[in-house]
Amino acid sequence: MARVRVLLTLFPVAYALSVPTLDNSAQAIFAGKQPADLPHPDPTHSFWTHSPGANPLAGEGSTGELTNEADVCIIGSGITGVSVAYHLANAIQHGTFPVQDEGTNKVRAVILEARDFCSGATGRNGGNLTPYEFSRFRRAEALFGREAALRLYAIEHYSASEMARIARTAGWADTVDLVEGGHMDLLLTEERVKEAKADFDAAVAAGKTLNATWLDRDEMNSTYGTHNWGVRSPGYNVWPLKFVTQLFKQTRKVTPVLDLRLHTRTPVTSVSPLMAASFRRWELATPRGIVQCSYVLHATNGYASHLLPHMAGPGPAGIVPVRGQVLAMRANAPLDALSKISWVNNEGYWFPRPVTDVAEHPLVILGGARDAAGPPFEIDVTDDSIVDVNVGDVLRAFLPTLFPGLYTPGREPEAEWTGIMGYTALDIPFVGPVLNTNDVEEEDSYSYKGQFIAAGYAGHGMPRAFACAEVVVQMIAAELSNREWVAPAWFPRPFLTSVRDRPQ
Template identity: 30%
Template sequence: MVLPKAEPTKSYWIEAAESPLRDYRSTEQLPHETDVVVIGSGYSGASAAYWLHKHTQHSAKQPQVTILEARGICSCATGRNGGQLRPHAYSRYDKWSDAFGPEGAMELIRHEMAHLPAFEELAKEEGIAEEICLKFGETFDAAMTDEAWTRLKTAYDNMRRDQGANSDVVRQCRVIEDAASAEEFTQMKGVMAAIVHPAGQVWPYKFVHALLRILLEAGNLNLQAHTPAQQISERDAAGWITVTTDRGSIRAKAVIHSTNAFASHLLPEFGKLIGPERCTLAALKAPASFIKHTGAQHWDGTVNNYHLQLPEPYNAIILGGGRQLLVHKADECFPSDDDDKQFEGMADFFRTWGTSDVKDWPGSAALSLPEDEGGCWSGIETFSADGWPFVGSLPNRDGQFIAAGFVGHGMPRILLSTAHITPLVLDSLGMEYKQPTLTAPYPALPRPFHVSAERVEKLQAFDLAVKMESFRASCKESAMKPFCLDERSRPKIQRVDSPVE
């Protein structure tokens, strides 16, 4: 695995935020040493640093933390995602129950659901809710076909059967089976039925930059943009780990790897375990408060769209998915880290969404920014060999920790996952700390997330070629279905006229 592309496509989240921390360096030179190096300045890196601060803010000594970022601050996955703080409240129940049993499935669901109050409490304590455009409400899964409805409703029914109608999670979900009512709630044309549950939305780039600003103001963070880490040593006899960058070396007592799809650049044992998948989003112009709820449209198990609308003065609708078109471009999606390239025809596809998919769309089909200036962009999410993140102490790497591999679903997983790492890091440093009230009421790290030597060793047998073939087969199957064969979804075929004889 190589480092992220040097010149990625421009993302609305980044361009419209106009953050002063975008290319920030706390000091002209790297510090010679620090207590903790965090590699990666996205959601997982920033939240890990934040929890280190919160656990020790009342202690006699706080750790000095240095964050290294290969590109601009928060310019990778977190600066390019969908912005939905949207737990899998029911839709993965069957899959997770088959793997871990009904209670194991609920452990995973409750961990995701807990991110809603966790975000709310953190934003309230720090006074950043308005700044980061944090909102809570209901989200929907809109079934656009019988196939999609069967899958969604079966998952909900099975959870209700196993957990009971009075389960805390079941009671937060509701079913809209009448098509007219579903269309009224979702604003989606052609919807057959929908399932609704609580969710939130956030400007992820602004959230990360707000956390980093708080840490900089506290005085225990050194932030270094455009400083790619190239090598990492083992812990030496004096307890130091040396991280070598393009701008020199820095030594630390502990290192947190928050590099998501790019983890194997420094951790070759993760070469088969974590990798990149290329996705795409766009920002569309719309009247203020036009979209009432965040949501997702589902046609089958592969094809979907998802969206939210930002509050005033932005008003942009952030739209992702576009799988009706992308299933025809499987080789460009997975595996791929090409977030420096646009998918051909993608911006035009997204421009059609309002008039083709949305009830009472006002008629505009414009992007909020020009296509190559943040109106449409590519982003890299991760795949994981077994489908789960890797969170905790790295086996056989004393003093090193990881929070990576969140398979495109990090927003309702990372905040409380990195809170789990903090005590491990502070224990390794021998520092005194106290669990902050912000983390006290929330569930423990789900068991599938834990890193272990056995898990890492077992997954070395993972065959990427098999996963690639499975991905291509599912895309090929979807590509032959009617909803992927309409005029806007079919790839444009270039006609080559015969030469004149």
């Protein structure tokens, strides 16, 4: 089969790895030398995954016969992996993904998950579905050029709005607690206000249409109970696991041509090439047996280097695992006093959960404060079976300090957990064919032919992964049809896996 041909525009850029990353985690690009471990078999219990009845697919396909052959194998059942299956179903339905087995008129796909369904970063994050509006635009433009920088924001708006549209159209927006409450960047100092306004002005100068409202300290205090500055923009909150669960169920209904299987608690331990004469190209080893397939999609984010060891470490082609910590804290005020918006500042991110009774004090999902862990700041860590006491102490004191009277000092959280993110040198994901980065200039160096990846979201995967999954499905379909893949108008070309096409 022909290699995917990508129509590219290269952007003249220069960068240094010492530039602060988009979420102030510059340390992440200097750590990580060994391939990541497999996900820990006994992770902490997140509010999302361990609330009663929240994960009906937790053990789906974990017993019984293992699917031994497929056209497409998807490794990982989070937002990326399930979105790949969804886009695959839609491509088949629209006739853009050719059927491989004309005898059965089926496209066979299997999702393999190391632990319970959606138990990785998607089932453990902060629940924000918030596209950046203009945050750190100057850095993005300096690194990637104006056109690519604009697309960096466009993909997030496309992804978040499409996810919201799908949930509403299918009638399960309330089921997944989708809330369009908006988003607030909380600015604690005048210097941060100046920086934010400089990014705002740069985005306007670049031609970006912005939807942002600036609030001074008096407005913030009278409206939200905090004596700081703020800038409000569009955004959503969601129960991530429930969204992925519903998306998976909907995917199975799109077309009978897609034969989609799910096997949880089935970690992939290796991916090996099959003999040239074999109908399939790759053999995936699991403790339950072997799966052979033609295409492999790595949707493993922070764990990607376990199966792709050349992607270990902090280099331009590396994905470094980083542990984050989150808790669910009961507020000391009703929802109307807190608002439905999501929040972020330099140290944390949070939002109040929906309530059924207006007088009820909501749970607030709060994460961040990783610097409190001390060096190496939870970098190069894949163990999400424990929490860091120091990070937990800072998170407990965080909201009572910012919002006096709305949160009770010293109150213990109702849940506390950790999860593993995947960071890259530039805080942008790798999307596209897996490459042998030792010699990418030679056609013969394409030794991972048929393997694709969408991973490395730098803690910002919810508004990126859905669209990135769409792109890799487009790429596979283009290869199968022996045609050129053309990037969507919203896709940032620096996301592409080719080292030649990412900024150097």
